Amino acid sequence: MSAKGIRIEGLTKRYGHGDTAVDALKGVDMQVAPGEVVGLIGPSGSGKSTLLKCLGAVIDPTAGRMTLGDEVIYDDGWKVRDLRALRRDKIGFVFQAPYLIPFLDVTDNVALLPMLAGVGNAESRAKALELLTALDVQHRARAIPSQLSGGEQQRVAIARGLVNRPPVILADEPTAPLDSQRAMAVIRILNDMARQFETAIIVVTHDEKIIPTFKRIYHIRDGATHEEAGEGRAFE
Numbered sequence: 001m002s003a004k005g006i007r008i009e010g011l012t013k014r015y016g017h018g019d020t021a022v023d024a025l026k027g028v029d030m031q032v033a034p035g036e037v038v039g040l041i042g043p044s045g046s047g048k049s050t051l052l053k054c055l056g057a058v059i060d061p062t063a064g065r066m067t068l069g070d071e072v073i074y075d076d077g078w079k080v081r082d083l084r085a086l087r088r089d090k091i092g093f094v095f096q097a098p099y100l101i102p103f104l105d106v107t108d109n110v111a112l113l114p115m116l117a118g119v120g121n122a123e124s125r126a127k128a129l130e131l132l133t134a135l136d137v138q139h140r141a142r143a144i145p146s147q148l149s150g151g152e153q154q155r156v157a158i159a160r161g162l163v164n165r166p167p168v169i170l171a172d173e174p175t176a177p178l179d180s181q182r183a184m185a186v187i188r189i190l191n192d193m194a195r196q197f198e199t200a201i202i203v204v205t206h207d208e209k210i211i212p213t214f215k216r217i218y219h220i221r222d223g224a225t226h227e228e229a230g231e232g233r234a235f236e
């Protein structure tokens with residue numbers, strides 16, 4: 001594949017030391033191209049969250065290599081000095097629960113990230129509104145999160161994950177609380193965003209409704225991945 005996207009090679013993660021050590025990742029290989037949405041599927045305890053946390057620089061891997069675009073970010077140690085800037089500018093997170101800030105309105109929930117990255121308030125709000133429009137929740141821009149439906153909250157959370165145009169989106173069970181129609185809408189949006197912004201997207205899921213939509217799936221079991229072709233079914 002091109003130099004862009006994400007590449008993970010031989011990634012390992014050991015929690016703890018000695019007798020109580022747990023080898024959660026035992027040499028994971030994975031690559032996701034810009035514009036691609038891949039599924040990551042595996043039983044509970046197989047290492048899915050650990051892998052996302054390593055890739056998102058939330059925890060330290062133990063060994064291996066990770067490349068983002070043409071930058072090696074980890075090679076038996078972090079190669080990036082400012083991990084906070086890496087998380088803020090390069091990685092978008094979408095979680096199962098939207099984790100919106102209850103006292104900020106929808107626009108400011110999304111605009112907060114560019115503001116924290118030093119973008120001016122007006123420009124941050126304009127970026128937020130552009131994404132809220134793309135996600136069809138612009139009519140809720142001045143509402144606070146508790147006034148929104150679950151599906152609307154999740155779309156706002158996705159807008160927030162995308163607003164800094166990160167080259168990578170990590171989504172952990174993004175459709176779990178949604179009905180079939182809403183789940184498909186989220187998957188369609190992630191695919192549109194991937195194409196439009198050349199984003200590489202990894203979706204951890206158990207959701208039988210969305211699994212047939214992936215063109216490629218990584219199965220993870222006992223800390224190791226293997227790749228499989230998915231059905232790549234259209235989602236209408």
Ligand SMILES: Nc1ncnc2c1ncn2[C@@H]1O[C@H](COP(=O)(O)OP(=O)(O)O)[C@@H](O)[C@H]1O
Nearest residue numbers: 015022024042043044045046047048049050051
């Ligand atoms: N902070 C931690 N300390 C020790 N062991 C952990 C920690 N987090 C996860 N583990 C272990 O690592 C393995 C993988 O966990 P996890 O990545 O959460 O799996 P999944 O997300 O697929 O359910 C499990 O055996 C789990 O018990």
Ligand SMILES: [Mg+2]
Nearest residue numbers: 045048049050
């Ligand atoms: Mg997990």
